[in-house]
Amino acid sequence: MNVLEADRITRTYGTGKKQFTAVKGVSLSVSQGELVALLGTNGAGKTSLVEVLEGLAPPSTGSAAVFGMDPIRKRKAVSPRTGIMMQDVGFAQDLTVIETLRMWSGTLTAPRPVAEALKLVDLESRAKVRVKSLSGGERRRLDLAMATLGQPDILFLDEPTTGLDPASRRRTWELVQAMMDEGVTVLLTTHYLEEAEELADRVLIMSAGEIVTSGTVAEIVAKQPSKISFRDTGAEGRIDALTLAALPAVLGEPFVHREKVSLESQDLQTTLTALLAVASDRGVRLADLDARSASLEQAFMAVNQLEQGAEK
Structure with missing residues (x-):
């Protein structure tokens, strides 16, 4: 069963001579419980593509489906089952970590207990610390706690371990793997190639708006x-x-x-x-x-x- 599908998606910015096509007819599918890593240099089109798949932006042409539904038109049905971890999240700086999670928990249909979310990302000892006092790595762990708080069926992770020390990065990998063992589907974008090698069932490499290489890590490496x-x-x-x-x-x-x-x-x-x-x-x-x-x-x-x- 495909949880995520893209059919010939394009995404174009601007008009006339200033028009720029960031995504050029991309098709892909991700099945239940699979982790697919999307790789590419800055400007390859990864973020533009993922925003369409997340339902945050419409495609210029083509279509996206999450759980067989349009992620924009059927947002009320798709959103409760989706977790999104962006590169940059704007937190209320004066709230504590636990207050932030409690606030977000109140917007979710079936959230996991806040205490459990804190434990999963090793932020129990920082629960009463204000967000503005967190280190960059701690904020990234809070991002992950927010993304997984709703116990999603599909998880979009955009550079999830940026700023983390090696031990925290490894802990994040273990958390993602545990969620996959429970059937969660993951689309991961990362610049850490070791992360893709460690976690991914399949890898897609984008270049200039197109997927130019795809397969398991072993299949891709075998070509080199x-x-x-x-x-x-x-x-x-x-x-x-x-x-x-x-x-x-x-x-x-x-x-x-x-x-x-x-x-x-x-x-x-x-x-x-x-x-x-x-x-x-x-x-x-x-x-x-x-x-x-x-x-x-x-x-x-x-x-x-x-x-x-x-x-x-």
Whole structure:
């Protein structure tokens, strides 16, 4: 069952020569209990798209559906089942944390107990502190408490761990995972690629208003080459460039800069095994040897480089 659907959504700002299309015909679906991470550089169109999905703005063309309903026209039915954590929330600065949550609780249909919400985000000891005295990370945790207070069926998280220390970030991940275990659906936007790797069932990467890459982390990473590098001082002999290029599964030509040699491989184990065998046969020591599989960051940067190239 798809909890969230987008059908060829576009979102355009301005008119005439000043018209700018931030979202260009995006379609997607998110099923119940799934966490989908939406990634992209600043200006890629993420926020413009998510605002439409949240029902905060209408699409210029296309349509969005949450629980099979239009999130704007059926807002009274959709809103009680939706939690939204924005990047910037305007709190009443003179209210305490617990007063803020109690006030918000009064607007919800079936809120969880305020004490439980405080415990979930580790703000129990700060309950009577005024919002203006909270640190940036504590305010972010209060944002999360507000978003989850109504026990939503779908949760929109926009950069949820910005400003959090590593321990608080990990605690937030655990909270999100616990909610997913209960069947909550999550759409996450984040600049922390580790966050997407840790939590996401699927990843969508946006560029210039379009989704250009999608799949599981493993599927996206599999499209990128692994990398091997080492330092060849020549003190104990060298492995020549022709030999390196002929290693199995090597992609392209090896890159040599001074003493450092870099290779790309479509099969890390196969290439590395062959390289070590050649080095052993020739009595060559590979100083500072580093071999690593591709990463989500590498895939993200590849999209970013294509985007920058298209702008030139």
